[in-house]
Amino acid sequence: MSVHFRKLALIGIGLIGSSIALAARRQGLVDVISIATRRQDTLDEARQLELGDIYTLDAAEAVRGADLVILCAPVGAYGALAEAIGPSLEAGAILSDVGSVKEYVHKIVGPHVPDGVRFIPGHPLAGTEHSGPSAGFADLFAGRWCVLTPAQDVPQADTDRLVAFWQALGSNVECMDAAHHDMVLAITSHVPHLIAYNIVGTVADLEADTKSEVIKFSASGFRDFTRIAASDPVMWRDVFLTNRDAVLEMLGRFNEDLSRLQRAVRMGDGPALEALFTRTRAIRRSIISAGQETAAPDFGRPHKASPAPDLSPLREHGGGDDA
Amino acid sequence: MSVHFRKLALIGIGLIGSSIALAARRQGLVDVISIATRRQDTLDEARQLELGDIYTLDAAEAVRGADLVILCAPVGAYGALAEAIGPSLEAGAILSDVGSVKEYVHKIVGPHVPDGVRFIPGHPLAGTEHSGPSAGFADLFAGRWCVLTPAQDVPQADTDRLVAFWQALGSNVECMDAAHHDMVLAITSHVPHLIAYNIVGTVADLEADTKSEVIKFSASGFRDFTRIAASDPVMWRDVFLTNRDAVLEMLGRFNEDLSRLQRAVRMGDGPALEALFTRTRAIRRSIISAGQETAAPDFGRPHKASPAPDLSPLREHGGGDDA
Numbered sequence: 041m042s043v044h045f046r047k048l049a050l051i052g053i054g055l056i057g058s059s060i061a062l063a064a065r066r067q068g069l070v071d072v073i074s075i076a077t078r079r080q081d082t083l084d085e086a087r088q089l090e091l092g093d094i095y096t097l098d099a100a101e102a103v104r105g106a107d108l109v110i111l112c113a114p115v116g117a118y119g120a121l122a123e124a125i126g127p128s129l130e131a132g133a134i135l136s137d138v139g140s141v142k143e144y145v146h147k148i149v150g151p152h153v154p155d156g157v158r159f160i161p162g163h164p165l166a167g168t169e170h171s172g173p174s175a176g177f178a179d180l181f182a183g184r185w186c187v188l189t190p191a192q193d194v195p196q197a198d199t200d201r202l203v204a205f206w207q208a209l210g211s212n213v214e215c216m217d218a219a220h221h222d223m224v225l226a227i228t229s230h231v232p233h234l235i236a237y238n239i240v241g242t243v244a245d246l247e248a249d250t251k252s253e254v255i256k257f258s259a260s261g262f263r264d265f266t267r268i269a270a271s272d273p274v275m276w277r278d279v280f281l282t283n284r285d286a287v288l289e290m291l292g293r294f295n296e297d298l299s300r301l302q303r304a305v306r307m308g309d310g311p312a313l314e315a316l317f318t319r320t321r322a323i324r325r326s327i328i329s330a331g332q333e334t335a336a337p338d339f340g341r342p343h344k345a346s347p348a349p350d351l352s353p354l355r356e357h358g359g360g361d362d363a
Numbered sequence: 364m365s366v367h368f369r370k371l372a373l374i375g376i377g378l379i380g381s382s383i384a385l386a387a388r389r390q391g392l393v394d395v396i397s398i399a400t401r402r403q404d405t406l407d408e409a410r411q412l413e414l415g416d417i418y419t420l421d422a423a424e425a426v427r428g429a430d431l432v433i434l435c436a437p438v439g440a441y442g443a444l445a446e447a448i449g450p451s452l453e454a455g456a457i458l459s460d461v462g463s464v465k466e467y468v469h470k471i472v473g474p475h476v477p478d479g480v481r482f483i484p485g486h487p488l489a490g491t492e493h494s495g496p497s498a499g500f501a502d503l504f505a506g507r508w509c510v511l512t513p514a515q516d517v518p519q520a521d522t523d524r525l526v527a528f529w530q531a532l533g534s535n536v537e538c539m540d541a542a543h544h545d546m547v548l549a550i551t552s553h554v555p556h557l558i559a560y561n562i563v564g565t566v567a568d569l570e571a572d573t574k575s576e577v578i579k580f581s582a583s584g585f586r587d588f589t590r591i592a593a594s595d596p597v598m599w600r601d602v603f604l605t606n607r608d609a610v611l612e613m614l615g616r617f618n619e620d621l622s623r624l625q626r627a628v629r630m631g632d633g634p635a636l637e638a639l640f641t642r643t644r645a646i647r648r649s650i651i652s653a654g655q656e657t658a659a660p661d662f663g664r665p666h667k668a669s670p671a672p673d674l675s676p677l678r679e680h681g682g683g684d685d686a
Contacts, residue, residue, distance in 0.1 A: 116633075165583045169647075185580055224576045227566060229583035234628070235558060236584075238621045240643040242613075243550060245620075253547045255649045257508055260488045260552035261559075263656050264587050270647035273640035280628045280636055287628055290565075295621070297568075298561045302614055305557070305603045310439075313603055317596035320563040324492075324593035326578045333586050 043204035047072045049106035051099050051121055053086045054272070055167060056138045057112030058176025061091040063209045066178045076102035078117070086173045100128040108205070110162075111137035111149075116278035118145060122152035131156035134202055138164055140225060140275070142189045142218035144282035150191065158198040159191040163221065164211060165229075171272040182210035183331075189218040226286035230279055231294060233268055234287065237276070240269040366527035370395045372429035374422050374444055376409045377595070378490060379461045380435030381499025384414040386532045389501045399425035401440070409496045423451040431528070433485075434460035434472075439601035441468060445475035454479035457525055461487055463548060463598070465512045465541035467605035473514065481521040482514040486544065487534060488552075494595040505533035506654075512541040549609035553602055554617060556591055557610065560599070563592040 048070040050057045057075070064070050073092035076099040077083050087095050096102050103109045103125045111118060118137070129135060135157050139145050145161045153159045166184040168175065186206040190199045203213045243254050243262065254262065280287060304312040327333045371393040373380045380398070387393050396415035399422040400406050410418050419425050426432045426448045434441060441462070452458060458480050462468050468484045476482045489507040491498065509529040513522045526536045566577050566585065577585065603610060627635040650656045 165580055184582060187580075224573065224580055225583060227569070227573075228577050228580045228585040232562060232584035232588055234624060235562065235621070237640055237643050238624050239555060239558065239617055240646050241624075241639050242617050242620045244642055244646055245616075246550070250547065250550075254551050255646070255653050255655065257488055257510075257547055257551045258650045258653075258655045259507060260548060261555040261591055262551040263650055264591060265555055266643070266647040266650055266656075268584055268587060269640075269643040271640075273637050273644070276640050277633050277637040281631055281633055284628055284631065288625070291625055291628075293568075294562055294565050295625075297565045298558070298618070301557060301561050301564075302611070302618075305607055305610055305614075308604055308607065310600050310604055314596050314600040316564050317560055317592075317594075317599050319567055320560050320589070320592040321596070323563050323567055323578070324589040327581045327586055327589055330578050330581075332578065332581045333589075 043069060043201055043208055045070045045106075045108040045205070047074060047106040047108070049074045049076065049103045049109045050092070051076050051102060051109065051111045051125070052113030052117075053077050053082060053091060053173045054112060055171050055175040055180075056164065057110070058086065058089070058091050058173045059166075059178065059180035060110060060112065060138075060176075060209070062176055062178040063181060064205075067208050069205060069208055070108070074102040074106065078113070082173060089173055091173060091176075099125050103130075103133075104128050105130060107133050108202075109133060109135045111135075111139070114272075114274045114278045115139040115141055115145065115282050116274070119148045122149040126152035126154060129154055129157045132158070134158045134160055134198055136160050136162045136188075136202060138162060140229065140279045141283040142187075142221045144222075146189070146191065146218050153191075158194045160194055160199055160202050161189050161191075161218065162202070162206070163187045163189075163225070164206070166211075167271075169267050169270040171275075179210065181206070184211055186211040186213050187221050188213060188215045189221055190215060222283050222286045223289075226283060226290040230283055230287045231290045233271065233276060234280065234291065235294070236265040236267075236269040239265050366392060366524055366531055368393045368429075368431040368528070370397060370429040370431070372397045372399065372426045372432045373415070374399050374425060374432065374434045374448070375436030375440075376400050376405060376414060376496045377435060378494050378498040379487065379503075380433070381409065381412070381414050381496045382489075382501065382503035383433060383435065383461075383499075383532070385499055385501040386504060387528075390531050392528060392531055393431070397425040397429065401436070405496060412496055414496060414499075422448050426453075426456075427451050428453060430456050431525075432456060432458045434458075434462070437595075437597045437601045438462040438464060438468065438605050439597070442471045445472040449475035449477060452477055452480045455481070457481045457483055457521055459483050459485045459511075459525060461485060463552065463602045464606040465510075465544045467545075469512070469514065469541050476514075481517045483511055483517055483522055483525050484513075484541065485509055485511045485525070485529070486548070487529070489534075490594075492590050492593040494598075502533065504529070507534055509534040509536050510544050511536060511538045512544055513538060545606050545609045546612075549606060549613040553606055553610050554613045556594065556599060557603065557614065558617070559588040559590075559592040562588050 048064060053075050061073050074094035075086050075092040076096050083095050099121055137145055142161050164181055164186040166180050206213045328335045371387060376398050384396050397417035398409050398415040399419050406418050422444055460468055465484050487504055487509040489503050529536045651658045
């Protein structure tokens with residue numbers, strides 16, 4: 041299905057917004073891109089990067105005449121944004137977003153959507169630990185999933201248009217219920233981030249000399265956690281404020297399992313430990329088979345030493361063998 | 364300092380043992396490499412890969428005449444191995460290992476070390492999630508740390524020789540107290556692995572349909588955890604059986620912090636969440652400055668889509684921005 045929009049309005053121009061701008065432009069999906077953001081310096085940066093055609097601090101102005109509007113701001117800002125842009129949205133326009141939670145978005149934005157505007161919240165499962173307009177790149181969505189959770193009254197033809205848009209950006213697209221999205225993401229994304237933030241916080245509280253050694257020897261496993269704990273703080277604050285129930289449910293399961301595992305360590309229960317550690321390997325293999333990961337060691341991190349210490353390579357934990 | 368050994372005996376030939384063999388041979392550090400392992404099929408594989416010169420199922424035979432012996436088996440096997448090889452160790456030989464815990468190794472192997480043998484346990488902080496003789500490569504140790512914990516009676520000259528050996532393999536070397544090593548590794552490596560195993564286990568217990576979606580959408584964060592939860596089960600069982608006290612101490616701290624964080628989520632305490640998430644970014648930056656990690660997004664995972672699903676690229680969580 042070919043897809044084209046006259047005017048794409050991006051409200052927020054961080055990692056995701058800027059990547060959408062670059063990819064939509066490269067694929068020729070839009071005539072005009074208007075960009076609104078809250079802060080002047082971010083707007084200036086977007087202009088300097090030539091991400092769009094129209095730049096404004098006024099979100100309502102940005103959406104005027106747009107047939108596709110995508111909220112790319114932190115979810116916590118959606119309520120005020122929706123109120124501000126609601127009256128300026130054109131009949132027939134598609135209103136979407138890229139937030140990591142979806143039920144809350146329906147609840148907070150839905151009431152501000154005028155009749156005739158097609159409200160199709162979305163969530164591209166793509167990103168890196170970097171943020172800001174300069175972090176974006178046109179290939180960010182290539183081969184990644186994008187989940188859409190259309191409001192009940194949206195005509196299928198409009199959902200199909202947005203599906204085609206994301207496919208043209210390189211994504212695989214799936215439509216589902218917002219609550220179901222939030223539960224799946226709680227365990228695949230939100231709880232892992234919470235845990236990563238937590239352990240990095242535990243390390244931050246260590247005595248200074250131990251902490252410096254932890255950093256020095258971080259390649260033994262801790263380092264992987266710091267990457268996801270380096271993600272955008274405001275975005276993640278909003279995730280936990282707006283997907284609380286699903287996060288607490290999955291965190292409860294995690295905690296129960298951890299108590300049991302802690303007890304196995306305390307009791308020296310070798311068979312229980314080995315059984316769990318064997319079982320978890322199968323999940324990794326499923327993910328690789330599902331095309332969601334590389335089988336290359338260390339995520340394909342570079343494997344050769346380099347002379348400069350700040351470019352040195354990247355490896356984990358001591359291995360073991362079966363001798 | 365130039366370093367050379369007549370005969371290197373590797374007891375165990377998994378990821379680490381095979382990498383030592385390949386690197387030592389490439390650097391011309393040894394005349395003869397003898398390899399002992401418990402299982403015939405592993406030994407056959409090592410022979411087929413031409414990792415050494417002498418292959419045997421008898422560890423005592425392997426160490427005879429060796430001036431450098433390195434235990435590369437799971438730590439749980441050390442007691443029996445030490446008892447078996449003790450009487451065959453040559454006076455003046457260096458006995459070392461590559462295990463992830465060090466106090467236990469001193470305790471369990473130490474009593475079997477004859478007078479005149481230099482006992483210098485070691486731990487190369489290197490590895491991948493792959494295991495077995497074919498997983499090894501000569502660059503594994505390049506730019507990585509190796510920690511040595513020499514027994515008190517070891518002459519400095521012998522420690523210097525082993526330091527030079529690891530440096531010749533490409534490692535940075537640091538000597539420290541065994542108990543201190545175990546505490547630092549508990550938080551940098553052992554607890555992160557335990558947590559990763561735990562959350563992957565939680566997912567494995569989900570209902571089948573949800574589990575398949577978790578795998579499908581794993582790129583949003585969970586995927587990173589599965590990598591370290593795919594590490595060798597027997598090796599990791601032994602880590603938790605032999606570094607129990609330090610692991611439980613650090614896990615206790617982690618749990619206290621997680622309770623507090625869980626409460627912040629439950630109470631909707633945005634400022635507390637944002638403050639923690641901001642603080643943890645600094646730790647990531649320290650690790651990158653310390654040369655222990657790449658600043659490239661996604662660990663430098665490939666960024667272009669590929670047509671085949673099992674080669675498709677690799678990206679995390681939805682990003683956010685500051686609009």
